[in-house]
Amino acid sequence: MKKRKVSIFMKLFFTYLISSFAAFILFSFIFYLLFNNNLKQSFLNSMETQQEQVVQILELAYQEENKEAIISTLSIINDQEHRSIFIYDKNGQLLYRFSTLQEPIHIEEEMIYKALQGASVKEFIKDKANPLFIMASPIEANEFDFDEKVVVIALHNYFGVVNGIKGLFLLAGAITIVVTTTFLYTLSKKITAPLREMNHVAMEYAKGDFTNKVKIKSNDEIGQLGKTFNYMANELSSLDLMRKEFVANVSHDMRSPLTSINGFVGALLDGTIPKNQQKRYLYLMKDETERLIKLVNDLLDIARIEAGQVSIQPINYNLSEQIRKLIAKMEPELIKQNIDIEFQGNLDEDIEVFADQNRMDQVFGNLLQNAVNFSPEKGLVTIIINELDHNVMVFIKDQGPGIKKEELKYIWDRFFKVDKARSKKVGTGIGLSIVKHIIDLHQAKIDVKSEVGVGTTFRVTLPRFSLKKNEI
Known part of the structure; x- marks a missing residue:
């Protein structure tokens, strides 16, 4: 089965394309890892900020002696689908729950206990359906003795943020692939254009037409190759001209003595030449024969010498x-x-x-x-x-x-x-x-x-x- 011919343009184009895609995939993987770590850290930092807001709301409510303000204010600021707030008393009992999720969030008692002991606990729960970032921290008051001792904040829109970024990233990736493919196609065409031209010129040389020349547009390796092609064309043209002249010269040098010999032999056979002059014409025929022998010997010598057969x-x-x-x-x-x-x-x-x-x-x-x-x-x-x-x-x-x-x-x-x-x-x-x-x-x-x-x-x-x- 005959193998399918693959042009150097296609090889170059697919080499560039595969290399670009490999680099893009590697970049995407590294970017995703860095982005994922940065997003997690951003969620954790966000929970710390929200914990400070809860403490400030409690202080304002105690100053005004209006605990209902706690519920109304926290309900307003927690009107988001991706965040839940839980507040516990000193016995670990739930006082307030602010969440838009229908399904309850399970908070480990151990986290509450550690927060009551004065420690801030952060956890990332890897749930395939709804991963959670949870932070349990003690509520510390400078002026008031809060009944509220522990606040737990849960962020549960991690996949939503990731998927949003993924959509933008995929869109940017698709645009990048289209632009890169177009650019690489154009670049490969431009790089291989001189090679296609050289191939066309070489075919003309093979047909014996040495008038075509490669257009030199650069001074790189391809440009140097083009100069070599043009130099080769000049040499081949010169050699072809010498060959034609040689054929003409040899034909002339062989035809002249052969014509003379043929004429003399015909004259001798017809009796046109008198007997007293026949010897002179025989010497003339001998001279012409020696010219032919020397010509043939020279041709054989140059052929053997150039073939490396002469030592x-x-x-x-x-x-x-x-x-x-x-x-x-x-x-x-x-x-x-x-x-x-x-x-x-x-x-x-x-x-x-x-x-x-x-x-x-x-x-x-x-x-x-x-x-x-x-x-x-x-x-x-x-x-x-x-x-x-x-x-x-x-x-x-x-x-x-x-x-x-x-x-x-x-x-x-x-x-x-x-x-x-x-x-x-x-x-x-x-x-x-x-x-x-x-x-x-x-x-x-x-x-x-x-x-x-x-x-x-x-x-x-x-x-x-x-x-x-x-x-x-």
């Missing part, structure tokens, strides 16, 4: 001899393009480096090929080898058109080509990417300096010896 086996070998052999291999092409190579240094001196000889042959071969390709006719390519401490630096300088300063940082990228107009057959734009990957595998360094209209210089820095050899 290096560094050894100490003769770098000077390697450079001399590369120059010798390129001699036919140098003569064909009328370009000179100058090797500055002692040709008889051998300089060793610690590197993978085959891979470095690929590095220097690519750099020399680039220098030759971009050099003008009768141009000069200069190779310099310098030793500095434990390193060897190889400089390869050409007199080509140079590279613009803003383009230098892109020359190591896959498929990047300086000659976008393809005015010269200078490869597919992956040669320098292969060079950079190989140098990085050696943990060595390569950098470039270029000036438009003057030329370009690449510098490769390699260690002279292995670490183990240095330690020895």
